[in-house]
Amino acid sequence: MSLAQRLREAELDPRLLGMGIALVAIWTVLDATTGGVFLSARNLYNLAVQSSVVGIMATGMVFVIVARHIDLSVGSVLGFTGMAMAVMQTEWLPADAGWNWPVSLAAGIALGTAIGAWQGWWVAYRGVPAFVVTLAGLLMFRGGAYLLTDGRTVAPLHATFQLIGGGLEGSIGTTWSFLLGGLAILATLASRALRRRSRRRHGFAPLPLWAEVGRCAVAVAIIAGFVMVMNAYTRPRSEVGRGVPIPVLILIATALAMTLLSRTTRFGRYVFAMGGNPEAAALSGVDVKRVTVGVFAWMGGLAALAGAVTTARLAAGTNSMGTLAELSTIAAAVIGGTSLAGGVGSVPGAILGAVIMQSLENGMVLLGVSSALRQVLIGAVLIGAVWLDSAMRRRRTST
């Protein structure tokens, strides 16, 4: 049996597998060249936290790009909503109220969702190309972030709110990490078992046992390894492990939710159908305009969530937050296998893309590469990744 056949039988996405291999290769090289610093618990912990903001937004960008659109405004929306949350917390709501931070967080996410829906409305119902609408959004909301406070930095933020940024106290500790990790493993195994049962019930052969066991083993290893590394990084001057950082927990929850949204809901199915053939989707009774608004609304809400994490991490609202984040977000989605032609992409791929980009960035910082050179190299990687992907696709379709 050929490798390709085996992959197909195991229902492994060759693209995702390729990216996984690329990530392992990058990590191996960086670890060797940094003398073991790169794969230390401390650095991996930082890498995870650094990946979370772009990762959160990349899960939404997958939907936008799959639907044949683009959102250039996410960095500015991040900045604007982050600033709005900071102002709300410190100046509008009573500073010492316990409900202050949840209310401002919810209001911020609602604001981001509304901004996204508003942009989506222009795209869907007024026929203005998404490129133009969101380019305008990039300008407007960056300006808006400044106007909110005339450029003043806003601090201090609520102590509890700051935890979602993943600072010194912003992780859940070793016990909770073990517990959640264990739960995640159980949930993975249970969902695989349910899937096998469902396939049998509908008269389809379940995955061959070797593939099933392999999949489960890899999933368990990743979850367990992740928890152990996060627990191995200790708090300063102590032996107490930190556990999973809260922003990473938010990223994982977001990725899970968005994966389910894309694979198990009508909305997700319609986004992919629209990306594959908008006319066919409309002829099948899909309300293409409403789905378009929905896609941008999700993206706006996720940009606001990323804004909350950024603001909390800085412990302040500044009007430059999220500058150029739209580029890293789009790059993460594209490196993660999302096709700019629409119709193709996956949430796990986008997360992998975000981690790959952040690994390169982080590794080059460790190696003392200047920020100017880092930009050049990351740009080159973006071209290379997309070229590789399209070259592989050509080969696959021509044979």
Add this chain to the structure above:
Amino acid sequence: MTAPLVELRGVEKRFGGVYAVTGVGLALYAGEVVGVLGHNGAGKSTLMKVLSGALPLDAGEIRIDGRPVSIQSPRDARRHGIETLYQTLALAENLGAAANLFLGREIVTRLGTLDDHAMERAALEVIRRLSPHFDDVRTPVQNLSGGQRQMVAIARAIHFDARVLIMDEPTAALGPAESGAVGALIARLKAEGLGIFLVSHDLHDVFEISDRVAVLANGRLVGVRNTSEVTREQVLEMIIGGADSA
């Protein structure tokens, strides 16, 4: 006499200044197949798209069971039991056969999530009735052959208990065995009491299957004939000459 299943009256559809269809009146009764013929660009697909809700009409009226109805979208048409096989197939290339077949009408679990296994099983069943060798309802349809894709689109049109079936060139990409299967399928659906519009360039097929033929030329209806009362030569003349010679 019972009202026709579908009746088009004075239907008109313009694209900019171009009259793609104008002043067309045509009825379809339950249990009958009406062949729709005409030269390339005569307006056959446009007329069918007006009925399927893909194109809103500019003037005229659509009646179902004798009552005027408003068909503004494909969903309206489906609500009235009108199912369509489009000439362009209208498949999302990146989705599998099952996802395409159920697009817009997904089977969901009790939790409201997509029940892909149930859809795959049902899709496999319908498609295999037409094409026994079909085996992969998950692979994106862009990886299927032209004929297989056409089978998927046909399966989608017949799966949902239509009363009115529009088939715009159903056998264009099919091999002889599959064409035969589709012909038999149309005969069976007709016997079940469906009304069927069959658009085709294949006069042989049309004469074999349809009860009446309607000929369009340059967006106008040239004439409607009982298939048993005309010869192929007469129909051909109507198509080419654009005049009611018979």
